[in-house]
Amino acid sequence: MLWLSSRAVRSTLFLFALCVMTADMARAQDYCVNPPAYPDFPGTMKQKKVANVTIPGTTQIKGYIENLPNDYSANPTKKYPVLIFIHGINETGDGSEASLCRLVSSPWWWTPSVLPEFTGGPGFPTSVTDQNGQTFKFIVISAQLTDFGGSASNTINKLIDYLIGRYRVDVSRVYLTGLSAGANFIQSYVTASEANARRIAAITPVAPCDLLSSTGAANIARAGLPYWTFQCINDNMCNGANAQNNANLINSQSPTVPAKHTTFPVPEQACNPFAHDVWGYAYNQNFRQTVNGRSVNSYEWMVQYSRSSLLPVALENYTVTLRDGKVIVRWTTSTESNNARFNVERSTDGQKFTEVATIPAVGNNNGKTYEWVDERPLLNLSYYRLTQTDLNGRQEWFQIKKVLNRATFDRSIIIAPNPFTTELTAFVNVPQTQHVTITITDLSGRVLKTAAGKYAQGAAEINIKTTDLPKGSYFLKVQGENFAQTQKIVKQ
Numbered sequence: 001m002l003w004l005s006s007r008a009v010r011s012t013l014f015l016f017a018l019c020v021m022t023a024d025m026a027r028a029q030d031y032c033v034n035p036p037a038y039p040d041f042p043g044t045m046k047q048k049k050v051a052n053v054t055i056p057g058t059t060q061i062k063g064y065i066e067n068l069p070n071d072y073s074a075n076p077t078k079k080y081p082v083l084i085f086i087h088g089i090n091e092t093g094d095g096s097e098a099s100l101c102r103l104v105s106s107p108w109w110w111t112p113s114v115l116p117e118f119t120g121g122p123g124f125p126t127s128v129t130d131q132n133g134q135t136f137k138f139i140v141i142s143a144q145l146t147d148f149g150g151s152a153s154n155t156i157n158k159l160i161d162y163l164i165g166r167y168r169v170d171v172s173r174v175y176l177t178g179l180s181a182g183a184n185f186i187q188s189y190v191t192a193s194e195a196n197a198r199r200i201a202a203i204t205p206v207a208p209c210d211l212l213s214s215t216g217a218a219n220i221a222r223a224g225l226p227y228w229t230f231q232c233i234n235d236n237m238c239n240g241a242n243a244q245n246n247a248n249l250i251n252s253q254s255p256t257v258p259a260k261h262t263t264f265p266v267p268e269q270a271c272n273p274f275a276h277d278v279w280g281y282a283y284n285q286n287f288r289q290t291v292n293g294r295s296v297n298s299y300e301w302m303v304q305y306s307r308s309s310l311l312p313v314a315l316e317n318y319t320v321t322l323r324d325g326k327v328i329v330r331w332t333t334s335t336e337s338n339n340a341r342f343n344v345e346r347s348t349d350g351q352k353f354t355e356v357a358t359i360p361a362v363g364n365n366n367g368k369t370y371e372w373v374d375e376r377p378l379l380n381l382s383y384y385r386l387t388q389t390d391l392n393g394r395q396e397w398f399q400i401k402k403v404l405n406r407a408t409f410d411r412s413i414i415i416a417p418n419p420f421t422t423e424l425t426a427f428v429n430v431p432q433t434q435h436v437t438i439t440i441t442d443l444s445g446r447v448l449k450t451a452a453g454k455y456a457q458g459a460a461e462i463n464i465k466t467t468d469l470p471k472g473s474y475f476l477k478v479q480g481e482n483f484a485q486t487q488k489i490v491k492q
Contacts, residue, residue: 001068010266047142049100057158060150061143063095065103068449069137070126070363072168081173081201081303082139082163084156086182089468103142110204125285130303138165138175138299149182149465153196153399154186160199168418172307176203179279180237183208183229184422187246190225191216193399195315197223202302205229205246206282209238209424209467212246215351219397223252226305228291230282232271241276257305262289313339313388313396316367320384320401327374328402329384330355334367338391344372347383350400363391377405381414381427402461402473404429413478419490422467426478430455434481440489441475448474466491 009447034442051063069080093099127137143159156176163169178186183205190197190214197219208229220227227250231243239245240263247261264271264278269287272280281287288295296304318331329344339361345353357372374384382405386398403414404414404427435456440449451464469491477486 018279020373026146031222039324047104048394049097049388051095051097051163052102054401055097055158055162057161058150058155060146060155061095061159062092062146063100063144065100065142067124067138067140067142068167068276069139072139077168079168079170079380080139080378080391082141082167082169083175083177083299084159084163085142086176086178086185087144088180089148091144092147092377093230094146100144107205115465117188124283125297125299128299128303130300132394134305136173139163142249147184148185148467149463152185153192156186156189157199170306173303174199174307175204175302176200177283178277179206180209181467182206184210186379187212187216190223191219192211193244194219194223194397195313197225198307198396202226202305204282204298204302205243206279207237207276208242208246211239211242212249215250215400217246217249218253220250220259220396221255226257226299226301227259228262229260230262230264232275232278232279234271234272234275237276243492246401255316269314292467293428313337313390315398318398318401320403322377322403322405324443325377325405327382327384327405328371328373328375329374330369331386331399332367332369333365333416336361336363336365336368339363340389342370343387343388343389344374345385346374346378347385348378348381350383350402353383353385358482361388378402379405380414402427404461412416413476413485413487415476415487415489420466422492423463423465424476424489426462426464426476427477428462428480428485430483436462436478436480438464439465439477439479440466440469441477443475445475 036327047065047067050066053061053063053352055061087103091102120216124140127135129438141159141163145155155343160174164171176186178184185428186203187205187208187210190200190203203225205227206229208231214357227247228294229243229246231240231433233240235242243261244263247259250259262282264281266289269281282298285297285299291301313336314334316332316334320329322328331342340363341361342359343355344357346356347353356374359370359372362368382403384401384403388396388398393471402425406429416425416427418424428436430436434454435454437450439447441447448469449464449466451462453462471491474491475486476490477484478488
């Protein structure tokens with residue numbers, strides 16, 4: 001038997017403790033502890049925090065939680081589908097080590113969520129099988145937003161670009177899901193343009209509070225984007241018929257893939273006591289519905305769909321600006337394949353568009369910058385839309401842009417839309433470059449929202465998210481360095 005001196009024992013114990021402390025510190029940096037409400041939950045945490053990242057082109061995501069398939073390292077050439085999850089309103093943060101734990105520290109939605117806290121548990125499956133018997137394992141990225149006020153289109157596109165560069169992503173299998181405010185965010189992304197919708201293989205908005213516009217539903221339908229949404233009819237946070245109405249609106253556009261909604265209660269499954277929470281079912285691999293004659297959970301439903309080919313045009317930048325009384329439409333492509341032409345369309349109401357220009361494309365190249373100038377733009381508020389047609393006649397519609405064409409000395413505010421629902425845009429002309437502040441108050445003068453920025457001479461466009469404002473009347477005040485004006489607005 002080997003005997004150690006007391007000094008040797010103390011040294012050994014010290015080294016052991018140091019190793020344990022070092023391991024715990026390393027683990028604390030990469031992982032979040034189990035919430036106190038679930039100390040005995042079976043399983044082992046699988047996620048890893050990726051904190052303080054820089055994603056080129058956006059500052060709205062500075063960190064995320066990553067879960068890789070259990071065979072990711074063993075298959076260095078294999079590509080995997082990626083599932084991007086967007087959280088609710090209470091889990092925003094700066095992407096730091098500490099704030100990322102908010103994504104797994106809310107027991108009321110944590111265990112059954114899409115976050116694969118315990119692989120093989122009630123939430124996330126280790127693998128799923130499609131209708132042909134092929135097995136898939138997901139890369140899961142739970143992104144933390146700094147706020148919900150930015151551009152969903154820009155943020156998600158830049159995130160997807162970043163993930164494709166960092167991980168072995170099967171670009172034909174990019175899936176989106178989100179709950180509550182996250183559901184609204186991913187819907188905003190796919191409805192912004194047909195190009196966005198075509199980039200996604202399938203989408204599952206859970207408990208959405210936003211209604212789709214007819215234009216947004218048309219983008220989903222034309223892109224053939226599979227859409228399955230979940231909600232309780234007694235939702236205590238928003239209209240419980242939103243999911244059903246959104247699916248019906250998409251289906252009214254005759255999509256190639258019919259949209260589906262699951263509105264609780266359904267047979268053998270009532271609404272939760274907190275009725276807004278349906279993610280406990282939507283993200284539970286044991287909750288199944290019959291779709292096209294097959295009993296599937298949401299993950300098995302997703303992998304039925306993929307994008308077999310890339311878009312003919314990858315659009316990098318697309319702007320519409322007013323300069324010296326003229327509207328300049330400018331866009332840049334990073335790649336083009338079998339591209340025939342672009343068209344610029346114009347509208348007075350954002351609904352009925354008239355073609356005003358045709359710009360021939362170069363066909364196939366690695367990117368080019370295009371520009372068209374409207375020498376005689378419409379007065380006041382107008383809308384522009386860019387479309388693309390490939391050599392086979394298939395078209396894509398890109399995001400609608402708004403422009404205010406007023407004399408520089410005219411400082412009146414134009415609100416679009418007013419009445420509004422989840423977002424409003426304020427247009428104001430500024431006589432010179434300056435800081436402009438917008439304030440929304442209730443009728444008693446209590447400040448509810450503010451937005452500010454520095455704007456160049458001409459028409460300034462300021463977008464404000466209003467999802468959290470109750471329905472009713474408000475005052476909107478725009479104040480610059482040498483002007484101020486107030487207008488009444490109404491949320492419906």
